[in-house]
Amino acid sequence: MFDAFDPVLLARVQFGFTIAFHIIFPAFTIGLASYLAVLEGLWLATGRDVYMATFRYWVAVFAIVFGMGVVSGVVMSYQFGTNWSVFSDKAGPIVGPLMGYEVLTAFFLEAGFLGVMLFGLGRVGKRLHFFATVMVAIGTLISAFWILSVNSWMQTPAGYAINEAGQFVPADWFAAIFNPSFPYRLVHMVLAAYLTTSFVVGAVGALHLLRDRANPMARLMFSMALWMATIVAPLQLLAGDQHGLNTLEYQPAKVAAIEGHFEDEEPGGGMPLTLFGIPDMEAETTHYAIDVPRLGSLILTHSWDGTIPSLKSFPPEDRPNSLVVFWSFRIMVGLGLLMIAIGLWSLWRRFFGSIYESHWLQRAMLAMGPAGFIAVIAGWITTEVGRQPYTIYGLLRTSDSVSPVAIEAVGTSLTAFIIVYFLLFGAGTFYILRLMNRTPTGLEGPERGKPTRSAGTTPAPSVDDDTVATEH
Incomplete structure (x- = not known):
């Protein structure tokens, strides 16, 4: 069935397909985590409930997107061992530690504070909750730092030596991490993440403004x-x-x-x-x-x-x-x-x-x-x-x-990825769109969006509630 295809091309298509699905989730979570931190910071500074209500609206979306990003990233990483084992062997002494640093610093930081961010409203102090949100936002940026360092090293390799086994080994970690293209790629990607998030948030706001021009959250x-x-x-x-x-x-x-x-x-x-x-x-x-x-x-x-x-x-x-x-x-x-x-x-x-x-x-x-x-x-x-x-x-x-894997194995796994990804991530995307289609609510009265109480005087409900409780 797959005999007419080039095995290298199929392996590239499989990796390209999985990473194309994966990359959209980190791009969104990087920007959305920072947006949530800004919203909560503004709520603490001004006491305006419109900021917390908007935070509550988007934190549910963030939770789903973050989970889909983790799942798609784990699946993608396995291909280094299945389809690209020669690359893993040759570049592993440099690429492996850099990706390990991403897990040890960024992922553990995000995972450690994510539960507080999602479920800690009303259960921990407002400043501690804000600190958790900021840590999650910083974790997404640290993750981008290490992943882009790996990719940039593959684009503009530096700080390496080649040992007798033909492997790329570190000769200067600083030069390898901060390779010639890394600063440009990092800035370009982070700005792209912020733009991606801004246009999603803006589109949701526009959708609800077209329905109700007076909606303060929109x-x-x-x-x-x-x-x-x-x-x-x-x-x-x-x-x-x-x-x-x-x-x-x-x-x-x-x-x-x-x-x-x-x-x-x-x-x-x-x-x-x-x-x-x-x-x-x-x-x-x-x-x-x-x-x-x-x-x-x-x-x-x-x-x-x-x-x-x-x-x-x-x-x-x-x-x-x-x-x-x-x-x-x-x-x-x-x-x-x-x-x-x-x-x-x-x-x-x-x-x-x-x-x-x-x-x-x-x-x-x-x-x-x-x-x-x-x-x-x-x-x-x-x-x-x-x-x-x-x-x-x-x-x-x-x-x-590329690995010495039979073309039938690559083609079959690619077909399975396509079917499972469209079913799984299609369902997840549909659910995210449903969340975005919800009318932003949680503010009542003639002065919606204006200060109604000092921030934090009444514990805010947790993320699993449908609305934001406000006192008037």
């Missing part, structure tokens, strides 16, 4: 999300620019593939920016290219006359698939530009004091709800496919990393 979600988008989306553009310069220095073939750049430019002529086209790896050209003269040089090298190596500068077997990364990169950037546009639009509406009255802005925010997830997956595809044909860039090829 107004709070919508406003806070748009402030985040307005601030973070331009920062992400700057971070992406710096990340691109770093990638050009250490992975020029990836940049050439992203740009569909097959031919070297004439000296002094500058490089055009190809907006759209269809890269053809066999014909070594980009068909139907729509170019803007010299703009590619300005963006990629910050010079009108700058050039980058073309794909023809590299042997055919060392070239990433340009068609895939060309379009995945443009999907990511296009969505980022739309996010910036939404932020500017919201500023304009704020200036006229009509942000809650603009149905078109609310509809646009609702439509952009999944945009962060799509951009994260597109960015991941750009990063990982652009690294090919290597698992450890320039040092260990993907074809030399």
Whole structure:
């Protein structure tokens, strides 16, 4: 049944499929944990029950997303031993400890305080509960730190030596952890997580504003999300620019593939920016290219006359698939530009004091709800496919990393993953959407959202209650 397929390709597809499911959950929990910490901090500082009610609304979503992220991550890690045992053997002395540090620091920190965060409202002091929420948020960021350090080391390996067995062993842990691309990837991913969360929160706020323009919790979600988008989306553009310069220095073939750049430019002529086209790896050209003269040089090298190596500068077997990364990169950037546009639009509406009255802005925010997830997956595809044909860039090829597993075993497990993932995570996603569809409630009276008591004077009920009790 699977004889016509390449076993290396099937193993890559299986890992890509599982990590595409997994990555959306950490991207959401990183941002949502920080959002919850901000909400609870504002509640403590102001005493406004609208902040705690909104916290209660989203903490239930966080619990489900966190659990799905843990499950999908555990399943994914097993593939290092099943499909990629050669890679595990070669890179284990470096990759293994780094992933172990993630468990020892981030996961244990999150697990230790998660129960207090989810079930401690009304059972522990308000400051202790806030401390637990902050620790969970910090734990998600520490997790991102270690996982991105591992991935960045595979992209730009540093601080290693090769022993007699052909294994990569640590020679300088500091250089390995803080490898050349790590700071850029960490900033880029954390900002992407915050943007992802802001557009989900904003979409839920927009949904309920379209139903009830006076709902104070929906107004709070919508406003806070748009402030985040307005601030973070331009920062992400700057971070992406710096990340691109770093990638050009250490992975020029990836940049050439992203740009569909097959031919070297004439000296002094500058490089055009190809907006759209269809890269053809066999014909070594980009068909139907729509170019803007010299703009590619300005963006990629910050010079009108700058050039980058073309794909023809590299042997055919060392070239990433340009068609895939060309379009995945443009999907990511296009969505980022739309996010910036939404932020500017919201500023304009704020200036006229009509942000809650603009149905078109609310509809646009609702439509952009999944945009962060799509951009994260597109960015991941750009990063990982652009690294090919290597698992450890320039040092260990993907074809030399795969386990000697029969193609039938890989194909059968891939089929099982697809069926189980769509059933399990499909059901989980459906439940999350139902939670988001709930009308935000818990505030009553003519002055909903205004201070009604000093924060913490009455113990807040636990997360498993349906509403937030408030005193008036």
